[in-house]
Amino acid sequence: MSSKITVIGAGSVGSTIAYTLSNQNVASEIVLIDINKEKVEGEVMDIAQGTCFRDPISIVAGEYEDAKDSDIVIITSGIARKPGQTRIELTQTNVNILKSITPEIVKVAPHALYIIVSNPVDIMTYVFTKISGLPENQIIGSGTILDSARLRCGLSEHLNVAQNNIHAYVFGEHGDTSFIPWTGAYVSGVSLDEYYDIAKSMGKEVKEVDKDAMLEYVQKSGGQIIKRKGATFYAVSASVCKLCSILTSSSDSITTVSSMMHGEYGIDDVCLSTLTLVGPNGIQGKVPMRMNKKEIEQLHKSADALKEVIAQINLD
Template structure:
C-alpha cells in the first residue's frame, strides 16, 4: 500500500488525542486527519468541532474513521488509554493500557501499515515496547513521545530561571517518561555555554546543584501538579507530538529524546526509554554519540531496570539479557 505523506491518523479522541488533532490542524502539516475512538460518536464530534477551525487555518479534511481508513497514513498516533488519575503514577496504568493496546495494535498491523507508529499514551515507554512486540514493525518505525515534553518543560523552567529564550537552551530529560527520569546536566548548555557558567553570568554564584535539583524535581512532578489542578495534561503533549510529526514529515533530521527500543546502547537491551536520536522521514534514523557522566549512567541503568521489571509483568514475551 502506498503511503499518503499528507495523511495522519489519531487513535483515541480523549483530551490528548483531540488536543493533538487541533494542534496538527493548525500546523498545516497534513491535508487529511482521521480520528478513531471506541466511541464513534465522540470521534465524529471532535472531528466536526475541529473542522470548524479550518477556515482560519489551511485546507484539511478532518473526519472520523475506522482502521481501514488509516492504513495508508504516514503516521498513526496512538493516544488511546485509561487516563492518569490524581495520585496515580504512570506505571499504575500499565495493565489496563497494555490490554487496550492488545486490541488496537493488531488491527493496525493486519492492514499492512507502512508508516510510522507514534505512541503517546501513558506509560509511554511500556506501551512503546508493547506496540513493537504486538505490531512486528521495524524498531525505527515504532517509537514513543518519550521525554520530548519533559525536555521542553526543563528548557522552559531553565529559561524562567536564567531569563533567556528557551529555544537557546539545549538540555534533555532522559530515561523513563516518569518517576525515574532525570536531567542530563553534564551535556546541558545555553548556546554552547555550560549551564553553571551561564548561571554565574546571570548572578547566581552559589548553590548551582540545589537550583538544578529543584528544577529537575519541578519537571518530574509537573504532570502530577497539573493533574491535581485540572485532572489531565494535554496541551503540552499535543505540542510535543506536533513537533515530532514535523521532524518526520519535513525530514528534518532533528535530535529528539523519543522513547525507542534499546539494543546495547549504554549496555541496555530489551527496554524502551528516551535517549536523544535523529528523527526524520524514516522515523528513528540513527543514534548520536550522547555522553553521560558516571552518576547519570547509574541513573539511566536504574531507570531501565525499573521499566524492565514492569515489562516482565505484562506478558509481552520479553527476552532475557
C-alpha cells in the same frame, strides 16, 4: 504539505493533537478514530468548523480502514489511573487495549511511522515494538520529549533566556526514574555552569540552578496540572505535533524519544529516552552523549525499573 495523519483515541490528548495539527501545515488529511463514535464525531465537527481560517484540510471521524496510506499514526488510547489502582494494574489494562488496536491498525497502515503516546509510554512502546511486527525504525515513543520541554521552560524562566537557546534534556523513563544529565546542559554553546559567570559579567544577577528542585519541577509538573485542572493535554499535544513536523521534514533532527535499546550505554531490550536521530525515515539511531558515571548509573536505574514492570505484565 501532503501528509495523512491518523490519531487513535479521541480523549483529551488525542483530540487536542488533532486540533493542533488542524492549525498547522503538517497534515492535509487527519483521521480521528475512537471506540466512542459520538465523541469522535463531535470532536471532528468542532475541529472542522474552525478550519475555514486555514488552507483546506480533510478531517474525518473514521474506522481503522480509513487509516489506509497514513504517513503517521499516533496512538493515544488508554485509561487514566484510578484511585487505589496500582501502576501495574493500570499498565496491564492499557497494554490490553494496545494489543486489541495493534493488529487492526498495522494491517491497514504497515508503512506508517507510529508515535506511541499512551501511558506508561515506555512500556507501551516496548509492547508495540514486540507485537506489531514492524521494523523498529517506524516506532517512536513520545518518551521524554515533553519532560525535556518542561525542563527548557523551567530553565528559561530561571535564567531569563529564550527557551530556544536552552539545550538540556531529560533521559530515561517518562516517569519517576527520569533524570537530567547536567553534563549535556548548555545555553547555546556555553555550558550551564559557565553561563552564570558570563551573565554576571554582563550585570545580570543569575542564581545557580537548584538541580534537585529542577528535576522535581519536571517530574511533578504533570501531577500538579492534573491536580489543578484535571488532565494534561496542551503541552503533550504540542510536543507530539512537533514530532510530526520532524517526521515530515526534509532532514533529520535530534530529540529525546523512546525506542528500543540495543546495548547503548550497556542497556538492552527496553525502551526509554536518550538523544535520538529522527526524521522522515523514522528513527535513524541513538546519538551518544558524554555522561559521567553517576548519570550512566541513573540511566541504568531507569532501565531496571522499566524492566521490572515489563516482567510483571502479560504480553500474550
